[in-house]
C-alpha cells in the first residue's frame with residue numbers, strides 16, 4: 001500500500017512544509033506538474049534534497065521531447081517521472097529507455113487514452129500505470145471515468161484525481177497499488193492528520 005502525496009499550486013517552501021507535516025504517513029512524494037511548470041526542475045531538486053529517503057515522482061506529463069525532459073527530471077533527483085499514455089509510442093519507449101539507463105521508473109498517465117493506447121500499454125514491462133481524473137474533469141463533476149474506461153490489468157496501478165476519504169470505497173474496486181492524493185491532504189488544516197486518516201481508512205478497506 002503506497003500513498004503518494006501530490007504537491008500542486010504551492011511555492012517550493014510551502015510544498016516542503018506540507019510534505020514535512022505528512023512525511024510519516026506517505027511513502028511517495030510527487031512534485032506536481034504545476035510546481036515543475038512554475039519553478040522548473042529546481043522544485044524536484046529541492047524536494048529530493050529535503051526528503052532523500054522518499055521516492056520522488058516528477059509529474060512532468062511528458063508528451064514529446066522525452067529524452068530531454070526525462071533526463072532533466074532524473075538528473076534533478078526524481079526516482080519516477082510521468083509520461084502521457086496518449087503520447088506517440090516512440091515517446092513512451094524513449095522514456096522507458098532513459099529510465100532504464102538511469103535505473104529509475106516510468107509512470108504512464110492514462111488520461112484521455114483510447115482503448116488502443118491502453119491495450120499497448122498493458123504489454124509494457126516494469127511500468128506504473130496511472131488512472132487519472134483530471135482537474136478539469138473534476139471541476140465539471142465528471143467522475144464517471146472511474147467506471148467507463150475499461151482498464152486491463154496492469155503490473156502496478158495508481159489512481160489519481162480528487163481522491164479523498166469519501167472516494168476510497170469506490171476506488172477499492174480497482175484494487176490500486178498506489179493512491180495519489182493531492183488536495184485532500186495538502187489543503188487540509190493538518191496535512192499529517194488528513195494523511196493519517198486516509199491511510200487508516202485505506203488499510204481497513206484492504
Ligand SMILES: O=C(CO)[C@H](O)[C@H](O)COP(=O)(O)O
Pocket residue numbers: 006007008030032033059133134135160161162163180181182183184
Ligand atoms: O496530476 C494531478 C493534476 O493533473 C494531481 O497531482 C492529481 O490529480 C492529484 O491531486 P488532487 O488529489 O488534488 O486531484
